[in-house]
Structures are given as structure tokens and as C-alpha cells.
Amino acid sequence: MRKEVKDTIIVxxxxxxxxxxxxxxxxxxxxxxxxxxxxRRKCFKNEIQMVVVKNKLLHKAFEASDxxxxxxxxxxxxxxxVMFCNTANVPAKLLKEYKKEGVPALKAAYAEESIFVGxxxxxxxxxxxxxxxxxxxxxxxxxxxxxxxxxxxxxxxKIHGLxxxxxxxxx
Numbered sequence: 001m002r003k004e005v006k007d008t009i010i011v012x013x014x015x016x017x018x019x020x021x022x023x024x025x026x027x028x029x030x031x032x033x034x035x036x037x038x039x040r041r042k043c044f045k046n047e048i049q050m051v052v053v054k055n056k057l058l059h060k061a062f063e064a065s066d067x068x069x070x071x072x073x074x075x076x077x078x079x080x081x082v083m084f085c086n087t088a089n090v091p092a093k094l095l096k097e098y099k100k101e102g103v104p105a106l107k108a109a110y111a112e113e114s115i116f117v118g119x120x121x122x123x124x125x126x127x128x129x130x131x132x133x134x135x136x137x138x139x140x141x142x143x144x145x146x147x148x149x150x151x152x153x154x155x156x157x158k159i160h161g162l163x164x165x166x167x168x169x170x171x
Contacts, residue, residue: 005058013053013061013082020049020084024091024125025072025107028052029079039104048091049084058082071115075107088112091123 017023028036041073043050055076062069081104083091088111095106099122109116109125129137 009053009057010064011059013051013058014064016049016051016148017032017061017065017067017080018086020086021113022085022088022109022111024083024084024085024095024111025075026091026095026104027078027107028081028104030103035103039098043083043091046090046094047085048094050073050081050097050164051084052081055080066109069115071117072108072110072168075117080107087130089126089128089130092122092128095122096126145146 004155028039029040040050055078058080059073059076062072083094085091092106092111097105098104106119106122106125108118109121111125125166
């Protein structure tokens with residue numbers, strides 16, 4: 001590969017590192033063409049961009065970045081694919097489907113501005129909540145007291161009885 005092509009690849013990887021807030025390094029050793037194609041289809045359906053890269057070029061893109069990716073350097077061995085995404089836990093959920101087969105296996109991840117190294121960190125990554133999930137949790141918490149009042153009023157209770165019940169609950 002010519003130096004100009006390598007430089008172009010490094011620049012493109014750098015752009016992707018800036019464009020996407022989360023990425024996963026995945027070991028794809030042992031995947032045949034059909035399995036790789038199936039994985040790419042699943043990634044596409046889940047809005048994940050998967051790119052198979054040369055470790056040395058990815059290392060150079062890491063070095064050129066503003067973020068310190070040094071803990072990930074030891075993971076750059078074997079066949080590496082990078083999964084770029086906008087939602088931190090989506091690739092983790094996808095990889096968990098493949099966990100029994102062991103391929104592809106998680107090498108490392110950069111999610112929520114933290115670095116996770118090792119396949120044993122997959123469950124932590126799955127547990128990360130997306131922005132939409134957090135918003136749904138907050139809305140549910142805010143609606144809970146209102147639902148209790150409305151259900152009390154709908155049950156035929158009078159406001160006085162409802163206030164007495166609330167007062168007893170607080171004591």
C-alpha cells in the first residue's frame with residue numbers, strides 16, 4: 001500500500017473518531033465471508049458503521065487524535081474491526097448475541113468518554129443507558145405522583161379523603 005493511501009486512511013479514521021462519540025474494537029478472527037456479511041447487515045440495521053482496519057493505521061489515527069487512547073494500544077492485535085455508533089450500548093447488545101459463539105469478541109470500547117478494555121466488560125457496556133432511555137426514566141418518575149393523585153380521584157374518592165390518605169402516608 002502506498003504512503004498516500006495510508007495517509008488518507010489515517011485521516012478518514014480520524015474523522016470518524018471525531019464524528020462518532022462511541023466506538024468498539026472487535027476481534028473478527030475466524031469469521032468467514034458469510035458470517036462477516038451477516039454481521040455487517042446487523043450493524044447497518046442498528047445504525048452502526050463497521051470498518052475493518054489495519055491495526056497500525058488505527059494506532060496512528062489514535063495518536064493523531066486529541067483524546068488519549070493509549071489504554072487501547074495493546075488491543076491492536078489480530079484482525080480488528082471498528083464499530084462506530086451514536087448510541088453507546090447498541091454495539092454491546094449486538095455483540096452479546098454473539099457471545100456464545102465467541103466471534104466477534106470485544107477487544108475494547110470507547111463509550112461515554114470512558115475506555116473499556118477486555119471482553120469481560122461487555123455486560124457493563126450493555127448496562128449503559130442511552131439518552132432516550134434516560135429521558136424515559138425521568139418522565140416515568142415525574143409522572144408517578146401525578147398518576148397516584150389522578151387514580152385516587154378517579155376511584156370516586158373526595159379531595160378531603162385523598163388529602164387524609166396522603167397525610168397518613170407521610171407520617
